[in-house]
Amino acid sequence: MNAWLLTWEGTDGPALLPDKKIIAILSSRRSDRSIADLVDILYCRSVDSAYDMALLANKRKLRENQYKHLGSTGSRLLYGRNPCIFARRVANLTVVRDEALKTELIRWTELAIFQNATSGSGIVQTEPPRDCQHVRSLEPLALDIYERKA
Numbered sequence: 001m002n003a004w005l006l007t008w009e010g011t012d013g014p015a016l017l018p019d020k021k022i023i024a025i026l027s028s029r030r031s032d033r034s035i036a037d038l039v040d041i042l043y044c045r046s047v048d049s050a051y052d053m054a055l056l057a058n059k060r061k062l063r064e065n066q067y068k069h070l071g072s073t074g075s076r077l078l079y080g081r082n083p084c085i086f087a088r089r090v091a092n093l094t095v096v097r098d099e100a101l102k103t104e105l106i107r108w109t110e111l112a113i114f115q116n117a118t119s120g121s122g123i124v125q126t127e128p129p130r131d132c133q134h135v136r137s138l139e140p141l142a143l144d145i146y147e148r149k150a
Helices: 034-049 050-055 060-065
Strands: 002-009 022-027 074-078 082-098 103-110 115-117 125-126 130-137
Touching: 002 034, 022 034, 022 082, 034 050, 034 060, 034 074, 034 082
Parallel strands: none
Antiparallel strands: 002 022, 002 082, 074 082, 082 103, 103 130, 115 125
16 A cells, blocks of 8 residues: 555664654555644654643744754655654555564555756656565554553
């Protein structure tokens, strides 16, 4: 299936934890804008206090200037610091559950990346499509509602 895949990327935090890396898998029919809104909410919820969220609730441009990466395009969005959320459209996404091992294997194809040609007109492919996979345990994507401190 084609889908939007949201993952944590970076060298710190949930990006390094296999069970936390994948944030969400969403319909590819969602618009770029709705994905950007969702990513903004998820990132701010993960890094901001209630005070900070309230302070910046009506200041989307300020948040985008602070968190949105310059390399973002319509179908690829990098948002945040380290770690950051990487939201992108992917193809051929499948999830295979292994009940015996209590794991799931997620496979997908990262789409090719194109940009404007430096000479002449047209576009050129800068990165070819590539197949990816990720193994994680069979548990909800977000366990924070279940985590309790004693």
